[in-house]
Amino acid sequence: MKKIIIVLASRVGSTRLPRKALKPMAGCSTMLELIIKRLRSSKMANDVIVATEEKSYNEFIKIFENLKCNYFVGSEEDVLDRYVKAAEKFNGDIIVRATGDNPLVSVKALDSIIEHHIKTNADLSHYDLLPYGSGVEVINYEALKYANDNSNDSFEHEHITQYHYRNPNKFKIENPEVEESFRMPELRTTVDMEEDYNNVCDIFKKYNNNIYIDVDDIIRDIKNGK
Secondary structure, X not given: OOOEEEEEEOOOOXXXXXXXXXXXXXXXXXHHHHHHHHHOOOOOOOEEEEEEEHHHHHHHHHHHHHXXXXXXXEOOOOHHHHHHHHHHHOOOOEEEEEEOOOOOOOXXXXXXXXXXXXXXXXXXXXXXXXXXXOOXXXXXXXXXXXXXXXXXXXXXXXXXXXXXXXXXXXXXXXXXXXXXXXXXXXXXXXXXXXXXXXXXXXXXXXXXXXXXXXXXXXXXXXXXXX
């Protein structure tokens, strides 16, 4: 049985919205705490690991202790290497790439794309057309390590699946159609700026700060004019 781990990349440093990972959200003391709890509701993944770097670790340690969350401290700039080493430390065979910018990550879509990834024996899988900031990528450890070992491109080491998309002949990449109820790419759910943060907080407030509300419910209500 392959071990499936969600590796959540998060750090304190952010130019447009400094220290956003530590901002409170939807009744949680930090956005990072909310994302960890949300991802832990996955029915397919075995564990959630936060992959961070030294400076952020010192600020995150209390969150990790309070939530009993596994973590890995690696390179700040070389995110690809950080992911590979995190996967090695926690024996991940299939890695779900999630990021600390996305508090409304769709766990239903995440579980669905993992199932598709396993069924099709893919190297890398993802959905398009989800709300911006609610999707993930699923990638095999071997494909991740291959990129880390063979790429000398700093962009590919910062954006961990770019090597695979640039070399599609070397990997089996799956991009199935997501269910209609999850399609609304114009809906922005990522947190990049103060405006995004306020917008996402407002969405959660609309659902009584239910941190597990998924995007298909939000999309349905928007379409129904609610």
